[in-house]
Amino acid sequence: MKMKxxxxxxxxxxxxxxxxxxxxxxxxxxxxxxxxxxxLAVQQFIQQAIRKDFTNIEEILTxxxxxxxxxxxxxxxxxxxMELNGLCVKLQTECHPEQCSxxxxxxxxxxxxxxxxxxxxxxxxxxxxHTLDGAACLLNSNKYFPSRVCIKESSVNKLGSVCxxxxxxxxxxxxHHRTLFDEYENETYLCRRFTKFVTKYNLxxxxxxxxxxxxxxxxxxxxxxx
Amino acid sequence: MNDGEGPGSQHAGQLGPVSGAMGMMTKQQAxxxxxxxxxxxxxxxxxxxxxxARFEMERSQWEVERAELQARIAFLQGERKGQENLKQDLxxxxxxxxxxxxxxxxxxxxxxxxxELNQEDLKPPSLEKKEEDAVDGEVMPSAGNxxxxxxxxxxxxxxxxxxxxxxxIDVRSARVRSLLGLQAHAAESEAEGAxxxxxxxxxxxxxxxxxxxxxxxxxxxxxxxxxxxxxDSEASVLATLDFLGxxxxxxxxxxxxxxxxxxxxxxxxxxxxxxxxxxxxxxxIAMMEDDTETEEALAEFDFLVEEAENGAGEAQSxxxxxxxxxxxxSSIAFPSDSRKQIIGTDPDxxxxxxxxxxxxxxxxxxxxxxxxxxISSPKEAYRKTWNAKYTLxxxxxxxxxLAFHPVDPVLITASEDHTLKLWNLQKTVPAKKATSLDVExxxxxxxxxxxxxCLAVNSxxxxxxxxxQDSTIRCWNIPSSxxxxxxxxxxxxxxxxxxxxxxxxxxxxxxxxxxxxxxCSADGTVRxxxxxxxxxxxxxxxxxxxxxxxxxxxxxxxxxxxxVASYSSSNTYIYDIETGKQVLCINTKSASEDGGNNxxxxxxxxxxxxxxxxxxxDRNIRFFDNTTGKLIHSMVAHLNAVSSLAVDPNGLYLLSGxxxxxxxxxxxxxxxxxxxxxxxxxxxEESIHDVAFHPSKPYIASAGxxxxxxxxx
Numbered sequence: 001m002k003m004k005x006x007x008x009x010x011x012x013x014x015x016x017x018x019x020x021x022x023x024x025x026x027x028x029x030x031x032x033x034x035x036x037x038x039x040l041a042v043q044q045f046i047q048q049a050i051r052k053d054f055t056n057i058e059e060i061l062t063x064x065x066x067x068x069x070x071x072x073x074x075x076x077x078x079x080x081x082m083e084l085n086g087l088c089v090k091l092q093t094e095c096h097p098e099q100c101s102x103x104x105x106x107x108x109x110x111x112x113x114x115x116x117x118x119x120x121x122x123x124x125x126x127x128x129x130h131t132l133d134g135a136a137c138l139l140n141s142n143k144y145f146p147s148r149v150c151i152k153e154s155s156v157n158k159l160g161s162v163c164x165x166x167x168x169x170x171x172x173x174x175x176h177h178r179t180l181f182d183e184y185e186n187e188t189y190l191c192r193r194f195t196k197f198v199t200k201y202n203l204x205x206x207x208x209x210x211x212x213x214x215x216x217x218x219x220x221x222x223x224x225x226x
Numbered sequence: 227m228n229d230g231e232g233p234g235s236q237h238a239g240q241l242g243p244v245s246g247a248m249g250m251m252t253k254q255q256a257x258x259x260x261x262x263x264x265x266x267x268x269x270x271x272x273x274x275x276x277x278x279a280r281f282e283m284e285r286s287q288w289e290v291e292r293a294e295l296q297a298r299i300a301f302l303q304g305e306r307k308g309q310e311n312l313k314q315d316l317x318x319x320x321x322x323x324x325x326x327x328x329x330x331x332x333x334x335x336x337x338x339x340x341x342e343l344n345q346e347d348l349k350p351p352s353l354e355k356k357e358e359d360a361v362d363g364e365v366m367p368s369a370g371n372x373x374x375x376x377x378x379x380x381x382x383x384x385x386x387x388x389x390x391x392x393x394x395i396d397v398r399s400a401r402v403r404s405l406l407g408l409q410a411h412a413a414e415s416e417a418e419g420a421x422x423x424x425x426x427x428x429x430x431x432x433x434x435x436x437x438x439x440x441x442x443x444x445x446x447x448x449x450x451x452x453x454x455x456x457x458d459s460e461a462s463v464l465a466t467l468d469f470l471g472x473x474x475x476x477x478x479x480x481x482x483x484x485x486x487x488x489x490x491x492x493x494x495x496x497x498x499x500x501x502x503x504x505x506x507x508x509x510x511i512a513m514m515e516d517d518t519e520t521e522e523a524l525a526e527f528d529f530l531v532e533e534a535e536n537g538a539g540e541a542q543s544x545x546x547x548x549x550x551x552x553x554x555x556s557s558i559a560f561p562s563d564s565r566k567q568i569i570g571t572d573p574d575x576x577x578x579x580x581x582x583x584x585x586x587x588x589x590x591x592x593x594x595x596x597x598x599x600x601i602s603s604p605k606e607a608y609r610k611t612w613n614a615k616y617t618l619x620x621x622x623x624x625x626x627x628l629a630f631h632p633v634d635p636v637l638i639t640a641s642e643d644h645t646l647k648l649w650n651l652q653k654t655v656p657a658k659k660a661t662s663l664d665v666e667x668x669x670x671x672x673x674x675x676x677x678x679x680c681l682a683v684n685s686x687x688x689x690x691x692x693x694x695q696d697s698t699i700r701c702w703n704i705p706s707s708x709x710x711x712x713x714x715x716x717x718x719x720x721x722x723x724x725x726x727x728x729x730x731x732x733x734x735x736x737x738x739x740x741x742x743x744x745x746c747s748a749d750g751t752v753r754x755x756x757x758x759x760x761x762x763x764x765x766x767x768x769x770x771x772x773x774x775x776x777x778x779x780x781x782x783x784x785x786x787x788x789x790v791a792s793y794s795s796s797n798t799y800i801y802d803i804e805t806g807k808q809v810l811c812i813n814t815k816s817a818s819e820d821g822g823n824n825x826x827x828x829x830x831x832x833x834x835x836x837x838x839x840x841x842x843x844d845r846n847i848r849f850f851d852n853t854t855g856k857l858i859h860s861m862v863a864h865l866n867a868v869s870s871l872a873v874d875p876n877g878l879y880l881l882s883g884x885x886x887x888x889x890x891x892x893x894x895x896x897x898x899x900x901x902x903x904x905x906x907x908x909x910x911e912e913s914i915h916d917v918a919f920h921p922s923k924p925y926i927a928s929a930g931x932x933x934x935x936x937x938x939x
Contacts, residue, residue, distance in 0.1 A: 014910035019775035
């Protein structure tokens with residue numbers, strides 16, 4: 001990391017150059033949102049907040065001044081999908097079609113994968129991958145989200161459906177691959193953040209939030225499961 | 227008696243004036259007869275008859291005249307009507323242009339000052355349409371208003387996203403102008419030469435080409451086909467009006483002069499437009515120059531409209547522009563169709579200079595129009611220009627690296643969102659606008675934990691390797707590019723994992739023939755692997771402490787037993803692969819600027835010459851000789867650090883990508899920049915991470931920090 005007088009204001013050049021060590025990744029000082037000059041400022045801001053402290057969910061989810069709510073939700077959803085890759089990688093090792101041949105969480109529901117022309121009963125790992133890929137396509141599609149700075153009203157509804165599908169990955173992991181889930185959760189606090197995010201912005205109905213994520217409940221469930 | 231005398235005297239009277247001899251007699255008779263007037267019946271009758279005949283003749287003459295005059299009146303009326311329609315259309319066009327201009331100004335103003343310009347008249351011109359007007363042109367219907375608005379809206383959005391600083395634009399335009407100053411004259415002579423070619427062509431096609439180039443002239447960022455059609459029409463109007471007036475012939479010269487005067491600007495605009503691979507990029511300068519240009523264009527209109535109204539009888543026939551049926555139907559067939567086309571294209575040629583010339587070449591050679599999706603530009607006659615064709619959107623975070631398949635139109639991207647994606651360029655998303663096609667990934671490779679930083683594809687295209695921040699290198703079997711993206715998970719895609727590095731792996735290079743892989747990592751080592759063998763790690767090369775971390779590696783192409791590695795301390799070494807010893811230290815450090823750490827971001831080797839090319843953080847690109855290690859050439863390449871390099875498989879061109887959001891194509895013989903493309907937006911301070919050539923097809927690609935990858939043809 002070089003300290004270079006780039007311009008009068010900041011003495012820091014925020015770049016991850018080749019040769020940067022893993023621990024030095026993004027190892028620069030935080031930038032205030034107002035000073036962020038790029039068009040991807042919201043994403044930068046979110047990532048910065050997460051790097052600073054991923055347990056401080058409140059702060060991560062609080063939009064700064066002047067950010068449109070649609071854009072805020074969109075960028076957060078992108079970040080969630082990105083971080084879910086990590087969970088997916090973990091699941092890939094453990095979640096095999098022979099054991100988890102369907103996407104379920106609790107015993108009641110079987111989730112059909114919407115990424116196909118007709119909804120298909122994919123094995124859990126396929127469901128996870130397809131959902132993440134489908135979310136990537138949708139969130140990046142020029143048709144629904146042509147701009148990252150201004151979200152069309154009609155596309156805001158899509159965010160809700162993406163959230164719903166993505167949540168199922170959490171619930172499946174929680175109920176069927178508990179150790180993985182805990183491991184990942186402790187590293188990233190992702191499910192907590194996600195739950196808080198969808199409740200705050202009302203992107204999913206509360207009935208669907210079946211992963212018990214409140215602190216006290218988690219502790220109780222943890223004990224009971226163990 | 228009287229009767230007898232009467233006729234007699236009548237006759238005499240008649241004959242009297244005829245002959246003198248008779249006259250005497252008449253006189254006598256007249257004297258005899260007395261003061262009585264010499265009227266005789268036959269005489270009177272005759273007189274009456276002649277008079278009547280005369281009158282009849284005159285009447286018939288008058289009838290004829292009247293008929294003629296009436297015909298002429300009708301004709302003139304028709305002509306006048308034609309002129310009125312023409313004028314109305316032109317006025318409408320003017321209004322639209324003005325409106326567009328105002329909007330552009332407003333946007334520009336908003337961009338520049340961050341405030342809204344006072345928008346008094348900023349409402350779309352009320353387009354009172356008569357039936358005939360609705361017949362206008364192919365793509366410029368009244369519905370064009372709606373899609374035109376959509377285009378405008380999109381433009382607005384893109385403008386919002388851009389955030390370009392003026393200085394970058396200034397510098398670029400200055401550079402472009404200097405480039406063009408060389409080309410302008412040469413190209414125009416070509417244009418002249420190409421005219422005869424146009425003559426023999428189908429009349430339609432060149433005018434269409436002219437029209438297409440009209441869009442370049444209009445200098446609006448042609449975000450929509452409607453805009454371009456609008457400009458087509460404008461150009462063709464100009465073209466036809468040029469011919470209209472009798473005086474039009476001289477005025478053509480005037481026009482051309484004006485146009486030539488503008489040519490410099492125009493061509494710079496065209497270049498600008500060329501260099502906008504995508505609609506996304508709007509040039510503020512374009513807007514400013516637009517002002518002067520549009521005003522001049524408008525001035526020309528006034529001039530020409532006047533001309534036209536005074537104009538000749540042929541005016542009506544030429545009121546039908548090649549592109550739009552103004553009158554709603556060419557009632558009068560113009561015989562000099564092809565001739566008009568020639569003349570019509572004259573000013574086009576002069577005003578559009580090189581473009582039409584080359585396009586004429588194009589149309590002569592291949593009828594198929596491949597430029598429909600490239601708004602940016604036609605091909606230059608003597609230099610190929612790269613235009614954005616595909617946009618690869620699917621990553622969530624910056625794309626750090628990309629590589630093409632050796633044979634197929636397939637590429638793989640590696641991103642900071644922990645995934646790699648496989649893209650098939652033949653599977654594009656059907657899009658409304660055919661300007662730039664979106665591509666969706668065929669496959670997503672997930673296994674890394676942490677950003678994936680580098681990527682290499684082996685020469686058979688069956689395997690690829692990726693290195694990430696988690697210090698692992700993964701070997702993948704590339705799935706077929708035709709698989710269903712939503713297929714079931716195949717465990718075997720991940721072939722193996724090479725572990726050994728202890729820190730982020732930043733660089734990968736695969737040997738062209740042997741199955742060997744070089745990697746460099748932030749832990750300070752460069753390692754040689756042979757995936758598939760056990761153990762895979764063959765060698766490990768460590769450099770001195772103060773060299774910093776290796777940033778990039780490459781095999782030396784001319785000598786397969788050597789490899790070159792560059793370091794963050796701005797040193798570069800050539801190592802012998804077998805022994806692991808440093809063979810040569812390339813003088814990259816001493817050649818670069820002192821003061822501060824001048825890291826080398828990328829090093830590549832020329833495929834045929836023993837030359838190493840390095841990309842520096844101090845904005846330079848430097849060329850070194852592999853045998854002596856001396857600096858061959860050094861050039862300031864960009865406005866910001868140069869982040870990546872790629873050499874084309876033939877060794878003729880160099881691509882460089884930089885954090886100033888631009889990609890530049892360099893001719894390696896002359897070491898000059900032949901094209902600059904602006905692409906990608908900045909995230910933090912980074913914008914372009916990687917560039918690549920396709921090994922066998924004419925594709926180049928760039929990977930950006932804005933999570934997009936773009937492919938140019």
